[in-house]
Amino acid sequence: MAVPSKTELLERQKKIRNFSIIAHIDHGKSTLADRILEKTKTVDVREMKEQLLDSMDLERERGITIKLNAVELNYLAKDGQEYIFHLIDTPGHVDFTYEVSRSLAACEGAVLVVDAAQGIEAQTLANVYLAVDNDLEIITLINKIDLPAADPERVKKEVEDVIGLDASDAILASAKEGIGVDDLLERIVETIPAPSGDPDAAVQALIFDSYYDAYRGVIPSIRIISGTIQKGDKIKMMATGAVYEVVELGVNTPKEKKRDYLTAGDVGWVAASIKEVQTVHVGDTITTLEHCSNTPLPGYRRMNSMVYCGLYPIEPNKYEELKEALEKLRLNDAALVFEPETSQALGFGFRTGFLGLLHMDVIQERIEREFKIDLIATAPSVEYHVHLTNGQQITVDNPSEMPDFTQIKKIEEPYVKATIMVPNEYVGAIMELCQNKRGTFVDMTYIEETRVSIHYDVPLSEIVYDFFDRLKSSTKGYASLDYELSDYRESKLVKMDILLNGEKVDALSTIVHKDFAYPRGRSLVQKLRGLIPRQQFEIPVQAAVGGKIIARENVAALRKDVLAKCYGGDVSRKKKLLEKQKEGKKRMKQVGSVEIPQEAFLAVLKLDDDN
Amino acid sequence: MLGLYIHIPFCNQICPYCDFCKRVSQSSYQTQYIDALLTEMKIKKLDQYSFDTVYIGGGTPSSLSLENLDRLFLGIEKSIPLSYCQEVTIEVNPEDITEELASLLARHHISRVSIGIQTFVPHLQQVIKRFTTRDDIHKKIALFHQVGINNINIDLMYAIPGETLDDVIADLTCAVSLPIQHISYYSLILEEHTLFYHLYQKQKLTLIDEELEEKMYYTIIDTLQKHQFHHYETSNFSKIGYESKHNLIYWNCESYHAIGTSSSSYINHHRSTNTRDLISYLAYMQKGEIALDEDEEINEYEAMKEEVILGLRKIQGINILAFQAKFQKSIIEVFPQIPFLIEEGLLEKKQNYIAIPYRYLYITNHILLKII
Numbered sequence: 001m002a003v004p005s006k007t008e009l010l011e012r013q014k015k016i017r018n019f020s021i022i023a024h025i026d027h028g029k030s031t032l033a034d035r036i037l038e039k040t041k042t043v044d045v046r047e048m049k050e051q052l053l054d055s056m057d058l059e060r061e062r063g064i065t066i067k068l069n070a071v072e073l074n075y076l077a078k079d080g081q082e083y084i085f086h087l088i089d090t091p092g093h094v095d096f097t098y099e100v101s102r103s104l105a106a107c108e109g110a111v112l113v114v115d116a117a118q119g120i121e122a123q124t125l126a127n128v129y130l131a132v133d134n135d136l137e138i139i140t141l142i143n144k145i146d147l148p149a150a151d152p153e154r155v156k157k158e159v160e161d162v163i164g165l166d167a168s169d170a171i172l173a174s175a176k177e178g179i180g181v182d183d184l185l186e187r188i189v190e191t192i193p194a195p196s197g198d199p200d201a202a203v204q205a206l207i208f209d210s211y212y213d214a215y216r217g218v219i220p221s222i223r224i225i226s227g228t229i230q231k232g233d234k235i236k237m238m239a240t241g242a243v244y245e246v247v248e249l250g251v252n253t254p255k256e257k258k259r260d261y262l263t264a265g266d267v268g269w270v271a272a273s274i275k276e277v278q279t280v281h282v283g284d285t286i287t288t289l290e291h292c293s294n295t296p297l298p299g300y301r302r303m304n305s306m307v308y309c310g311l312y313p314i315e316p317n318k319y320e321e322l323k324e325a326l327e328k329l330r331l332n333d334a335a336l337v338f339e340p341e342t343s344q345a346l347g348f349g350f351r352t353g354f355l356g357l358l359h360m361d362v363i364q365e366r367i368e369r370e371f372k373i374d375l376i377a378t379a380p381s382v383e384y385h386v387h388l389t390n391g392q393q394i395t396v397d398n399p400s401e402m403p404d405f406t407q408i409k410k411i412e413e414p415y416v417k418a419t420i421m422v423p424n425e426y427v428g429a430i431m432e433l434c435q436n437k438r439g440t441f442v443d444m445t446y447i448e449e450t451r452v453s454i455h456y457d458v459p460l461s462e463i464v465y466d467f468f469d470r471l472k473s474s475t476k477g478y479a480s481l482d483y484e485l486s487d488y489r490e491s492k493l494v495k496m497d498i499l500l501n502g503e504k505v506d507a508l509s510t511i512v513h514k515d516f517a518y519p520r521g522r523s524l525v526q527k528l529r530g531l532i533p534r535q536q537f538e539i540p541v542q543a544a545v546g547g548k549i550i551a552r553e554n555v556a557a558l559r560k561d562v563l564a565k566c567y568g569g570d571v572s573r574k575k576k577l578l579e580k581q582k583e584g585k586k587r588m589k590q591v592g593s594v595e596i597p598q599e600a601f602l603a604v605l606k607l608d609d610d611n
Numbered sequence: 612m613l614g615l616y617i618h619i620p621f622c623n624q625i626c627p628y629c630d631f632c633k634r635v636s637q638s639s640y641q642t643q644y645i646d647a648l649l650t651e652m653k654i655k656k657l658d659q660y661s662f663d664t665v666y667i668g669g670g671t672p673s674s675l676s677l678e679n680l681d682r683l684f685l686g687i688e689k690s691i692p693l694s695y696c697q698e699v700t701i702e703v704n705p706e707d708i709t710e711e712l713a714s715l716l717a718r719h720h721i722s723r724v725s726i727g728i729q730t731f732v733p734h735l736q737q738v739i740k741r742f743t744t745r746d747d748i749h750k751k752i753a754l755f756h757q758v759g760i761n762n763i764n765i766d767l768m769y770a771i772p773g774e775t776l777d778d779v780i781a782d783l784t785c786a787v788s789l790p791i792q793h794i795s796y797y798s799l800i801l802e803e804h805t806l807f808y809h810l811y812q813k814q815k816l817t818l819i820d821e822e823l824e825e826k827m828y829y830t831i832i833d834t835l836q837k838h839q840f841h842h843y844e845t846s847n848f849s850k851i852g853y854e855s856k857h858n859l860i861y862w863n864c865e866s867y868h869a870i871g872t873s874s875s876s877y878i879n880h881h882r883s884t885n886t887r888d889l890i891s892y893l894a895y896m897q898k899g900e901i902a903l904d905e906d907e908e909i910n911e912y913e914a915m916k917e918e919v920i921l922g923l924r925k926i927q928g929i930n931i932l933a934f935q936a937k938f939q940k941s942i943i944e945v946f947p948q949i950p951f952l953i954e955e956g957l958l959e960k961k962q963n964y965i966a967i968p969y970r971y972l973y974i975t976n977h978i979l980l981k982i983i
Contacts, residue, residue: 535977536957536971536974536977558974558977559821559822559824559825559973559974560821560824560825560973560974561973561974561975561976561977562845562972562973562974562975562976563845563975563976564797564798564800564845564846565797565800565846566845566861566862566921566924567858567861568614568616568861568867568869568874568875568876568877569616569869569873569874569875569884571861571875571877571882571917571920571921572875572882572884572905572907574920575913575916575917575920578920578976578979578980578983581976581980582980582983585980
C-alpha cells in the first residue's frame, strides 16, 4: 500500500487532464461524452449506458443531468504517451448553478459545446462565465455541423463577441457522426494544463458532489488540490468539523475502481462510513488529521433554498413513509431541506425547500415513482421578509402562515437578476412578459445582429409562478433564461385565500401582488371549478383577500352517474368500472365535504390570466 | 332461484348505438350455432339442474329462422322441461313478430316476450334506425295474446341525440296505452366500437345534456308510477307481480348458468364468461370443449361488494337481514360507511332495507363509490 515517491507522483500528475463539458440542454453534451468514452475505449459503451444512465430514469427522460458523475479515462495520445482524463459532468440547469461552479473548480479546463445552428444560450453563457471565473482553459467545440441549418462561422463570431473567447481555432464537430472527436482529445492533451499541487503538502480536497451508498454511507466525490489521502487516514470536513476514517477510496471508470491513495490532481471518491449527510457539503474542503491544512479552499457557501412547498401524503397513514423517503433523498441531495408542518386541509406533511422549480419537480417525481407515495404538493412559495407593526421581523415561506394584514407594516420579497437571450423579433414579447411580471428593465445588449440579451430584475415569486412556461410559449421556445438571486425589495403583497363550500382551504392560500389579486382570483376559481369533482350538491368556490370575497364560481351538482343496464354479463365490467373510478378518487384529498384532486393545488401555478 | 341464460348473437341489422355481441344473421352459422348451444348444454350437464327461469337474449333471438328456433327449443326441452319453469323469456324485434312465431313460442312454453321497441317518435327512429309504430306494436301484442302469452315487456330508450322532454312524454303515452306488464327504459349509452361513438369522436353527434337527461329520467319514473308501473330497478318498471324473475336473479346475486358466445354464468362462487368470438366458440363446441374466456373466483368480500353494487339497483334496496343470513356478517360491519351515508341522506333505511333515496337514483355510482 506504499505511496510511490514524490518524483513518480509528479511525473504521473503531468499526464492528468481534468475537464468538464459545458453545454446547453440538447446541444449534444451526452452524445459527446459517449463518443469520448468510446474513443478512449475505457468502457464498453453499452455497459456504460447501463451504469451511468440507468441510475436515474428521470435524468434520461428529461434529457438533463441531475447528479454529477466523474469518470476516469485513459487516452493514448498521438505523442505515444498515455494520459489520464477526468471528465467531470455538470448539471445543465439554472437551479444547480452552485454545484456547477464547484464541479468547474475541480477542473483545469472545460469544453464549451455550442450548437452550430442555435448558438449560445443563456445558461451556457452563465456556465462559461463560471469557468472563466475559475481560470479554466476553454476549448470551444461547435457541434452538429452536419445539420442543414448549421452556421459555424456565425456561431464562432458569437462566441468571440459575446464571451470574448478566441474562437478561431474552435473545433468543428458532430458528436453524432463522430466528427471532430479525435481533434478534441488531442486538443485536451495539448491545451488543458496538467494539475499542479504538491503531493507531500497539507491535504486540501474539494468536495464537488456526494452520493449515498446503502452499505458505505455518504461518499463524497473529491478533487485533491494538494497532498495525498490514503486508506486509514482521518479526514476532516473543514466547514462542519466532522472527522471520519477513510475505509476505501478510488475512482470511477465509470465502474468503481478502488485505489490505495488519491493524490494532488486526482479526482475520485472516499468512503469513510459517513452516516450523517448533513456533515458533507458540496464546496467544503476535506483535509486529513495526518497532514492537516488550516486554510479551506475558496468559494464555499451553503446552498440556500429558493423555493418552498408543502408535501403531503394523499393517504394520511403514509406520513412516516414520506418522512423516510425525504430522509433517503436528502442523503444524496444536501440541497433538500424539510421540516414537519400541519395543514388544516391536508393534515400532516412537510415544508420542503428546493434550489428551484426543476429541483422541486424532480424530488416530487422521485417520491412518487421510487417510493410509491402519492403526494399533494402545494403551490411553491418563496421566502418573504415580513416586518410587523410591533417592530419584529419574521420570514414566511408558507402563505397560510402570513400574519393578518393589520399586523403587517411591510413585506419584502426576493428579486432575481434575469438574463434572457432571444432572437430580436421576440424582444417585444419578452418586454411585455417581464412588465406583466412586475419586472424592472435593466439593459439590453446585442449578441449578434439578430439576437439580444435582455436583463430584467424580476420578483422570484413571478419566476416561480409561470414565467418559464410563458417565456417558452411567447417565443416559440427560442428564449433561454438564467437568473440569480439579487436582493429583497418591498412590495405591495396580499394573501389570497380560497374557500370551498364556505370553508377556507389553507393549502390553497397564495401571496399575490395587490394589483394582480382580482384577475388571479378570478382565474383561479375558474380553474378550480373545472378541477373539483362534482358532488351531489353545488359547491361554491371563492377567492378572498383580507376576508373580502373577490371572485366566485360554482361547481354544479352532479346530475348523472349511473349505469343504465346491468345484467349477468355486465357485472364484471361494472365492477371494474367502479374500481377504476375508485382509483381516481384515491388521488384526492377529502377536505370537509369536498374532494380535492392533486392538480387543484398546483392550479395556482398554471393560470391563463392576462397578467 | 336458479336461472339459465341463452345467448343468440345474431341480428338482422347492426344498430348504431349497440355494442352487443352480434352478427348479421347468416343461415349457415345459425344452424351450426344451434347445434353448438345444444352441445354446450350437454358439456355443462344442464339436464341435472332444475331451472326456475330461462332467458333467451341477444343479439336478436327472433332473427333466427323458425326452423332453427324450433330446433333450439326441441333441443332445450330434451334436457330442461320449460313448462315447469316459473318464467321463460325471449327477446324479439317488432318486425319479426308473426302469427307463426307467436304460436311456435307458445308451443314451446315461452311465457314472457320482450319486444325491442326503443322509441315510437319518428325523428328519433331516424337517428337510431329502428322503425315501428304504436298501432303495429298493438297488433303484434295481440298475436301473443291470441296464443296465451300474456306477459309482455317492451324495451324503450331515452336520451337519444335530438330528443326533447316532449318526445319522452310522447313515448310514455304510447307505452302506457299498450296492454303490457313490464317496461325496461334505458338511457342511450355511448359505447365504444359503435357508429355513434365514432360520430361522437368526430363531433358529428351531440349527446343530451345531463341536466335534461336527469329530468327525462324522473319524468319516466313519475309517469310510469302514475300508470301502475312500479319502479323496481334502476331502469325497470312493472305491474305488481310482473317483475322479471330472471333479471332479479342477477340483482339478488343468485346463481345462473349461461350458454352461448360472451355469456356469463355465476355458479359456486365463480363468474365464468364464454369467448365473444363466434368462430372460436363453434370450434370449441365441435371439439366438445368449454369455450371459457374468463373465469373469476368471487371471494366472500367480492361477493359482498356485488351484493351492494347490484342490490342497490333495486329500488327497494338491500335486505339487511338477508345479507346477514347469507354472509353471517352485518352489512354495516363490512361497509362501515353506510351509517354515515344514511346520516348524510345519501342512503335511506326503511325497516330492514337500505336503499338509494329517490332524489339520488341518478347518481347511484357516486354513492356506491362512497360505500365500497
